[in-house]
Every structure is written in structure tokens, then in C-alpha cells.
Amino acid sequence: xxxxxxxxxxxxxxxxxxxxxxxxxxxxxxxxxxxxxxxxxxxxxxxxxxxxxxxxxxxxxxxxxxxxxxxxxxxxxxxxxxxxxxxxxxxxxxxxxxxxxxxxxxxxxxxxxxxxxxx
Numbered sequence: 001x002x003x004x005x006x007x008x009x010x011x012x013x014x015x016x017x018x019x020x021x022x023x024x025x026x027x028x029x030x031x032x033x034x035x036x037x038x039x040x041x042x043x044x045x046x047x048x049x050x051x052x053x054x055x056x057x058x059x060x061x062x063x064x065x066x067x068x069x070x071x072x073x074x075x076x077x078x079x080x081x082x083x084x085x086x087x088x089x090x091x092x093x094x095x096x097x098x099x100x101x102x103x104x105x106x107x108x109x110x111x112x113x114x115x116x117x118x119x
Contacts, residue, residue: 041085048092055081055089071102 044051059077062068068076078089089095 041087044085045087051081051085051087051089052092052094054085055092055095069102069106071099071106074098074102 044054055074055077058080059070059073062076063070063073066073074095078095081087081089
């Protein structure tokens with residue numbers, strides 16, 4: 001093996017070492033970036049009242065800016081809570097009660113069918 005080949009191989013080894021070090025740094029950086037998000041998700045998950053408060057704030061912000069029913073707004077807010085914080089708001093008693101109330105209101109709001117038969 002000549003000097004040129006040895007130098008190329010040595011440079012390749014050095015580059016591979018640097019790449020491995022950079023990859024390890026990248027993994028650590030990602031962990032540091034995700035740590036606050038993970039803490040927030042755990043915090044919200046651990047406190048049902050806090051989870052419900054966040055859900056309600058999101059739902060009302062949507063309701064204030066969209067012509068949607070309370071049921072749809074709360075379903076959207078629950079979906080956002082799941083996507084953003086990895087929590088399941090739909091398991092909360094508050095949510096279940098709210099959905100029952102929405103179903104009752106929807107049933108009352110539906111117009112009754114008028115018979116079109118003529119005598």
C-alpha cells in the first residue's frame with residue numbers, strides 16, 4: 001500500500017469518527033429539544049382538571065372563530081389535544097357528560113318531519 005492510499009484511508013477513518021460524533025450530538029440535541037414537550041405532555045396527562053382546562057380553552061377558541069356545533073368543536077379540540085399533547089380527553093367524565101348533553105340538544109334541535117300525505 002502506498003502513502004497516498006494510506007493517507008486516503010486515514011482521512012476516511014477520521015471522517016467516519018467525526019460523523020459518528022456528530023450523530024451522537026444530534027441525538028442528544030433532539031433529546032434536549034423534546035424534553036420540554038415530553039414534560040408538558042406528562043404534566044397535562046397527570047392532572048385531569050388541567051387537561052380539561054386546556055381542552056376547553058382550545059374548544060372555545062375554535063368556537064369563537066367557526067360556525068360549528070359544540071359537539072364538533074369539542075371533537076376537534078379533543079383531536080388537537082391528542083395530536084399536540086398525546087392525551088385522551090375523551091376518557092374524562094367532563095367530556096362524556098358534555099357529549100351526552102350535545103346529543104340531547106341535537107335530538108331536540110332536529111325538526112320533526114311533517115306528513116306530506118293529503119286527505
